[in-house]
Amino acid sequence: MNRTEVRASASLAAIFALRMLGLFLILPVFSVHARSMPGGDNATLIGLALGVYGLTQSFGQIPFGIASDRYGRKRIIIIGLLLFAIGSFIAAMASHIGWVIVGRAVQGAGAISAAITALIADSTREEHRTKAMAMVGGSIGLSFALSLVAAPLLYSAIGMSGMFALIGLMSVAAILVVLYVVPPAAPLPPGRVRFAEVLKNRELMRLNYGVFALHLTQMAMFVVVPAALVQSMNMPVSTHWKIYLPVVLASFVLMLPPVFVGEKRGCMKQVFIGAIALLLLVQGGMWFTLSQATPGAPALVGLLLAFFIAFNILEASQPSLVSRLAPPGGRGAALGVYNTLQALGLFCGGAAGGWLTQHASRSAVFILGAGLTVVWLIIASNMQNLPRRGPKQQPAAV
Numbered sequence: 001m002n003r004t005e006v007r008a009s010a011s012l013a014a015i016f017a018l019r020m021l022g023l024f025l026i027l028p029v030f031s032v033h034a035r036s037m038p039g040g041d042n043a044t045l046i047g048l049a050l051g052v053y054g055l056t057q058s059f060g061q062i063p064f065g066i067a068s069d070r071y072g073r074k075r076i077i078i079i080g081l082l083l084f085a086i087g088s089f090i091a092a093m094a095s096h097i098g099w100v101i102v103g104r105a106v107q108g109a110g111a112i113s114a115a116i117t118a119l120i121a122d123s124t125r126e127e128h129r130t131k132a133m134a135m136v137g138g139s140i141g142l143s144f145a146l147s148l149v150a151a152p153l154l155y156s157a158i159g160m161s162g163m164f165a166l167i168g169l170m171s172v173a174a175i176l177v178v179l180y181v182v183p184p185a186a187p188l189p190p191g192r193v194r195f196a197e198v199l200k201n202r203e204l205m206r207l208n209y210g211v212f213a214l215h216l217t218q219m220a221m222f223v224v225v226p227a228a229l230v231q232s233m234n235m236p237v238s239t240h241w242k243i244y245l246p247v248v249l250a251s252f253v254l255m256l257p258p259v260f261v262g263e264k265r266g267c268m269k270q271v272f273i274g275a276i277a278l279l280l281l282v283q284g285g286m287w288f289t290l291s292q293a294t295p296g297a298p299a300l301v302g303l304l305l306a307f308f309i310a311f312n313i314l315e316a317s318q319p320s321l322v323s324r325l326a327p328p329g330g331r332g333a334a335l336g337v338y339n340t341l342q343a344l345g346l347f348c349g350g351a352a353g354g355w356l357t358q359h360a361s362r363s364a365v366f367i368l369g370a371g372l373t374v375v376w377l378i379i380a381s382n383m384q385n386l387p388r389r390g391p392k393q394q395p396a397a398v
Contacts, residue, residue, distance in 0.1 A: 001124070001128045001131060001132070004123070004183050005123060005124045005125070005128055005132065007181070007182075007183055008119070008120065008123035008124065008132075008182060008183050009120055009123070009124060009131075009132035009135050009136075010135060011177055011181045011182045012116050012119060012120050012123075012136070012182060013120075013132075013135035013136045013139045014139065014174075014177065015077070015081075015112075015116060015174045015177060015178065016113065016116050016117075016136050016139055016140070017139035017140070017142065017143045018167075018170055018171065018174050019084070019112065019113065019116075020139070020140050020143040020144070021143045021146065021147060021167070021170075024143055024144050024146075024147035025147045025150065025151050025154075025163060025167065026050070026151070026160070026163065026164075029151050029152060029155045029160070030046070030049065030050060030160065033155070033160045034046045034049065034097055034100075037094075037095075037096060037097050037100070038095070038096045038097065039096050039097035039098055040097050042097070045097050045098070045101065046097070048101055049097060049100045049101045049104055050104075051347060051350060051351075052101055052104050052105045052108065053104045053105070053107055053108040054108065054343045054346045054347045055105075055108065055343070055347055056105045056106075056107075056108035056109045056111070057108040057109075057111045057113070057339075057343040058111075058340050058343035058344045058347065059109075059111070059340075060080075060108070060109050060110070060111030061111045061113060061114050061336045061337070061339040061340040061343065062114075062333065062336040062337055062340055063111075063336070064076055064080060064110075064111045064112055064114055064115055064332075064336060065114030065115060065118065065332040065333050065334070065335050065336020065337070065339070066195065066332060066333045066336060067115075067332070068114065068115035068118055068119075068332035069118075069329060069330060069331065069332035069333055073115050073116075073118055073119035073122065073332070074119070074178055074179075074182070076112065076115045077112045077115050077116060077119070077178050078175055078178055078179075079110065080110030080111060080112030080115065081110060081112065081171050081172075081174050081175050081178070082110070082171075082175070083106055083107070083109050083110030084106075084107050084110040084168075084171045085168045085169075085171035085172050085175075086106055086168075087102075087103045087104065087105070087106030087107030087108070087109070087110070087168075088103065088107060088164050088165065088167045088168030088171060089103075089164070089165065089168045090102055090103035090106060091103025091104060091107070091164040092161045092162070092164035092165040092168065093161070094161075103164070111339070111343075113335075113339040113342070114332055114335035114336040114338070114339045115332060115335075116136075117133070117136065117319045117322075117323065117335045117339070118323070118331045118332040118335050119182070120132050120133065120136065120323075121319075121320075121323035121324075121331060121335075122331075123183060126324060127263060128263075129320045129323060129324070130259055130262075130263050130268065130316055130317055130320040131259070131260070131263070131316075132320075133315075133316045133317070133318075133319045133320040134255070134256065134259055134312070134316035136315070136316070136319070140315060142248060142249075142252075144244070144248065145241065145244045145245040145248040145249075148240060148241035148244055148245070149241040149245060151163075154166070194330075195330075195333055197327060197330065198326065198327070198330050198333045198334045198337060199337070201325065201326070201334070203321075203325045203383060203384050204322060204325055204326065204334055204337070204338075206379050206380060206382075206383050207318050207321055207322050207325075207338060208337055208338055208341045209341070209375075209376060209379060210276075210314070210318060210376050210379070210380065211318055211338055211339075211341050211342045211345060212341040212342070212344060212345040212348075213345065213372040213373060213375070213376045214279070214311065214314055214315070214318075214345065214376075215342050215343075215345030215346045215349060216345040216346075216348050216349035216352065216369075216372065217279070217283070217349065217368075217369040217372060217373065218311065218345075218346075218349060219345070219346050219347075219348075219349025219350045219353060220349040220350070220352055220353030220356070220365045220368060220369060221286070221307070221353070221365065221366075221369065222353075223349075223350065223353030223354055223357055223365065224286075224290070224353065224357060224362040224365050224366075225300075225304070226240060227362075228290055228295055228300060228362070229243060229300065231294070231295060232294065232295040232296065232297045232300055233297045233300075243301060243304070244304075247301065247304050247305050247308055248308055250305060251305055251308030251309045251311075251312055252308075252312055254305075254309050255309050255312040255313045255316070258271045258274070258275075258313060259271065259313060259316055259317065262317075266385075267385070268317060268321070268385070269383060269384075269385035270385075271313065271317065272313075272314070272317050272318075272321075272380060272383075273377065273380055273381065275309075275310045275313040275314050275317075276310070276314070276373060276376055276377050276380055277377060278306055278309065278310040279307070279310040279311070279314070279373050280370060280373040280374065280377060281306070282303050282306050282307045282310065283366045283367075283369040283370035283373055284366070284370060285299070285303045285306075286303055286366045286369075287363050287366040287367060287370065289303065290362055290363055290366070291363050318338070319335065319338065322334055322335055322338050323335065325384070352365075352368060353365050356368060
């Protein structure tokens with residue numbers, strides 16, 4: 001990657017990480033804090049405050065993606081960051097949980113994930129695009145781990161209102177990054193692509209199912225995993241970062257070699273399918289381990305490491321594949337559909353994981369994940385294998 005590609009990828013991954021931090025940062029502490037607010041004794045409202053962010057994200061991804069194709073990536077990213085900041089400040093000033101819900105909804109309404117990933121695709125050559133997307137995938141994992149470490153410390157220092165205000169200020173700072181750090185965007189491809197063409201693309205639909213299954217499985221897993229860590233390792237939730245942080249960092253290092261080799265040798269399909277198979281093995285391993293009376297701590301940690309390796313490979317390769325398979329004039333729209341399915345997967349995973357844990361068993365969560373992953377493996381087995389693109393080659397027409 002040249003200096004401009006590194007600069008574009010790193011700065012945009014940082015902005016993406018901010019978005020995910022807005023989702024993750026309040027998770028460890030909000031349910032406790034909400035009980036001190038008017039309306040916070042209603043568990044449904046607490047759940048709505050946590051989940052509405054992902055729901056409004058899912059509604060906004062396609063319109064923001066299409067708008068970025070027509071009006072430019074940076075302009076749409078800045079509008080989304082402004083909405084994110086406004087929602088953060090609304091939540092910071094909330095005196096009732098209802099206003100927190102409003103603030104979180106406005107935060108999520110600035111759905112710029114598609115515009116950011118489209119701008120990364122615009123700013124990188126195809127042979128380096130998966131590496132750039134790996135920065136985004138890594139930023140998601142690091143945001144999750146950072147939130148587990150930072151949330152209790154920030155809450156004790158500045159309170160929930162201060163945390164929301166800090167997130168809003170970080171969003172304003174991110175606008176300055178877009179304006180002055182992110183390199184100038186490449187001109188948008190001429191012509192427009194009908195949205196129906198994006199929806200009819202079979203290869204894109206395989207990837208859309210995949211991101212839905214991946215994030216549903218992730219959220220459903222983490223309904224169960226924290227309690228399993230408490231049971232098997234006698235660790236209070238406030239110390240779980242000691243497991244998550246090294247696991248996420250190690251998984252990011254271990255996912256890089258297969259991605260680089262796959263890109264270099266033109267065998268990303270094999271790497272992709274291998275990661276899905278690893279995800280399936282993790283679901284089976286979790287089912288077996290948590291079926292025991294006392295789950296083994298080493299097995300849980302090993303399975304978490306395997307999960308994050310698979311997750312990071314898939315999180316890096318899928319948006320790269322979407323950007324390569326989408327018509328150039330419809331890249332934002334295609335990534336908008338992709339990110340909509342991602343957000344819906346997060347929302348459905350939390351709901352399904354909670355329902356299955358309450359009404360069936362925690363093992364049922366992994367049976368669901370395994371079933372979705374088997375379908376994904378079958379769908380992906382027939383996917384197109386895109387060859388490595390050299391810097392001197394012209395991209396083929398889609």
